[in-house]
Amino acid sequence: MLTESEPHFRQPLLKTPFHERARALSQVDSFVAWSGYSTVDVFTTVEQEYFAIRNSTSVYDLTPMVKYRIVGAGALRFLNRLMTRDMRNLAPGKVAYSVWCDDSGHLIDDGTVFCLAVNEYRLCTAERQLDWLCASAIGFDVEIAEVTEEVAALALQGPTSCALLQALGFDGVERLKPFELRQFAMPPAALPVMVSRTGFTGDLGYELWMQPADAEGVWDALMEAGRTRGIRPIGSRALNIARIEAGFLLPNLDFISAGHTLRIGTERSPLELGLGWLVDFGKGHFTGRRALLEEQRRGPARLLVGLDIEGNKPAHNTLLYADRAGMKQVGSVTSATWSPTTKRNLALAMLDAPHFAMGAAVWAEIYLNRELTWQRRMARARVVERPFYAPARRRATPPADF
Amino acid sequence: MRGGRAAGVRLAGGEEIKARVVVSNLDVRRTFLETVAPKHLPPEFLAQVRRFKIRGSSGKLNIALDGLPHFPAIPHGSPCTRGDMHVTDTIDMLERAYDDWKEGRWSRAPYIDMLIPSQIDPTMAPNGKHYMSVFVQYCPYKLADGEWTPQKRQAFGDTVIDTIARHSPDFKDLILHAEIRTPHEIEAEVGLTEGNIFQGELTFDQLLFNRPIPGYAQYRAPVRGMYMCGASTHPGGGVMGAPGANAASAILRDLRLAQST
């Protein structure tokens, strides 16, 4: 709202319903802008927060995820023509990860589709997509509305997350399988909370969706119940390490939406991003299908792969070469991290054909900062399987108790 | 002119100044209809100069203000008042404003583009006072109902002031002085023919290789030793400098060539 006391031009970023709670717990006052909201980058230290994801329970404010409500008699047909994936077997209570493309088969965005009821869906995306969704709705009996501000969301991720929810009275949450969702009434006040077994960490975890008015109540209850289960609020930096370990892509790091690229040739197709498993050519027409078929026929010119790099210095902004001398560039790193759990130096990288073959070796040009003295290292890197880290507990149903 | 090529200029005062090259910054109509005798120019070129479209369409108000006007639609303290403020309610409004120009009258609901630069540069006005620069469209050079008169000019200015006052209730009370400029004054004072702000309309037929005249888009006049460098030439008007820079390189190229031969 525009008010004289708090004019929008002085506070251009919105606050999520968890903002006051988060600010109270922030030790280093490190906030970043995310989709028009101010969110926490780091609460305490990245390492502490990262280990909450892998060893106990982490809480991450997901509210800025852009959310759309998609309803109408043609909603399923609309989604099936929008998405590269077959949406027809997405039943109520199920969630699917998918991507969508423009006419040229270039990726516009990825996101998760929540089937709330027959022909009623919620789409969560990283970036605003209303324009494209409306273009895609021409000819379909469907209504689309952005509901980002109407839904508050928290990601609860980590090995103790299920036990924590059970302790809070989310009865039966342990039976929720990956990519399932269910409505709960959280005791004692029976706050309506939708829980989906989804996440961006590759670990056991849930996402909680609620009305903004209930947000602080849910937060407080989680914190209280989580005290004995090592609960810790986390910021985006810790999450980024976990998502790389899990092999997930992040827009604007691993790809740029075809809706935003300015230079020709910087768009990426799902086939190039290693998301071919999401593209279902047999399900009927979807936007970009003809272009993707043609691309498939030609074979990919480049591919996003996982790299295991020697040493322990993350390969940020690194160019990749076929040879140690660095004469022939064959790609570049898009995301990199030292992985504390696997104790490997990991990266996601875009490599030209044929260097992306599994097991192929390339050289990474890494710059080391030794007390402001820069050194260049050519490090051996190998194309390896993704995800880099995939604990069995991420899929186990029911999860182990804590 | 001497020996079929430009040899210099004669000032209005009669003084003659010789030069190897004469470059005109004037618009193409002024240049060839007023400073070069027609006998030196190919007739078909002259015909094209005469039909060069240079109709004025904009007016300007320079307003001295006793203080900063208040715009209720803009929150107090917003940086928006420091920037460019437009009155452009709807596309239809702009279109109707243009309909008026087509009929040879100033827009009854004009499009306005205004700045209060003294907010950023206080030296432009006495302490505590402000200067407002108001660009207005549309205002024709020729009125359908006869010549421009001081009364009509004032009426045009009042239309503009009323339009701004619709968005700023205290605006009128703050006005110390308003200088009203129709295309007529712009022509007389700035030397832009018909007050056309771009020294010639930026339409397809007067752009790129057609600017200013098809076949003469390389800054060279049909007279040897004479060049054009104003907004009449490619790429056109606006405070841009590109026509001047392009013309200079064409001239330097020609001079080098002349030297080497």
Next chain:
Amino acid sequence: MTAAGTPRYDCIVVGGGHNGLVCAAYLARGGRSVLVLEAAGQVGGAAVTREFAPGFQVSACAHLLHLMPGALMRELGLSAQGLKLAAQHLPTTALSGDGAHLSLAPAGLAQRLPADAVAYGEWQALGQRLAAALHPVLTDAPPRLGTGSWRARASLLRLGWRIRRLGRCDMRELLRIGGMNVQDLLDERFESPLLKGALAVDAVLGTNLGPRSPGTVLTLLYRMAAAGGAEALAQPAGGLGALSTALAGAATAAGAQIRTQAPVARILVSADRASGVVLASGEEIAADVVVSSADPKTTFLGLLGSEHLDAGFTRRVAQLRTGGLAAKLHLALERLPQFPDLDRQALRGRLLIAPSPQYIERAFNHAKYGEFSAAPMLEITVPTLADPTLAPPGKHVLSAIVQYAPYSLRSGWQAQRQSFTDLAIDTIGAFAPDLRDCLHSAQLLTPPDIEREFRIAGGHWHHAELALDQFFLVRPVPGAAQYQGPVAGLYLCGAGCHPGGGVMGVAGRNAARQVLREAA
């Protein structure tokens, strides 16, 4: 026919408008089995003759024939199919409020406006030279850019060469005026407002443009190029419907089958290829190729459906500007009204009420704001003078195109129909004082009527606005500019394609060639 007896065709043509019929005729002559499916009870689309009052017939949309290439008419043997022209080389007369009407015939002009007559002669000569260079562009599929295909490159090179070969002078003039508005062009060349008004009509007739709108020299050049430079207005005996009947005859003679009252409900797709159609009756008919002469919006969004198309393409089609502005007025007249200052020869021809470009521009102003013109522009013919068979003996028909009558009238056509009809009649009546006394009855077709009765989305003369962004390489939209949409086996052949509307038949012929070349 397949063994089971279900018919299967090489090609189905959706819509039996004149372009559909031309396309069918060429496909059949190319050895294809062809079925034309027309929703209406008669073929011809917007080129039909209909009874609009008991005993009175009129060319219901298009009323003058002037764009169809002679070569096409000869190739299809239309005169052997019974086509006769009741009148040819009809004169154009610009009506003037003061009775000093102006005939655009050279003799008339020279007498009245000596300076303009010379300028007009020069303009026509230039027009013919430009038209000769550009005409071939209309008669072939536009090249597809960015494919690197040699065909496309050669085609572009040919275009460049044709323009270059005009010579320095004409080439420069073409490149200068091509993007101009027609008012500026006319102001450069002519003095007489009456003459300028009449010439501006040709630039804006059927379009959502006024004389000052950018692109109106393009539409004028288009009209000149389509007519091959020398525009000869003709009136088929029996109205434009007789032309369509002859085209149908030519198609049938070549082996095509035509079914009327067979509205297509959907175009079938299997394995990402057009595979036939379903009629509104539920009947399915299979074919290897489906060619649609319906407008692009109807074809892609209505008959095919966005489900088979990419979203970006669908959006481009949905955004096509298709709102029509031309209404049609038909008057059944008990006797011939008196036009005091007009001789009989002029009355047989084309009469224009557009006394100046400014008059047209003002008429257009209203259309921009969803109103109809307070003083509309009209193109009038009295076809019964050359062809008395259209009305009962001694009686007459007046057929007029009235602009501007926007498709989306803010106050709604329901409420305004009568007042616009009266306005149009009175506008003509100003030149024929006894018009109302002669009036038996009147029919007005507004763009929504045309949409409904002729199945043209928006009721637009050209199916889709003829403007730079919907022209040539990108007509109707990028991705479908070569008569073929994104779904294999589905082609377009109507006015929405290059080169555009008017009773010309070129889109139909170009499309047929494309089908024969690609879907061999």
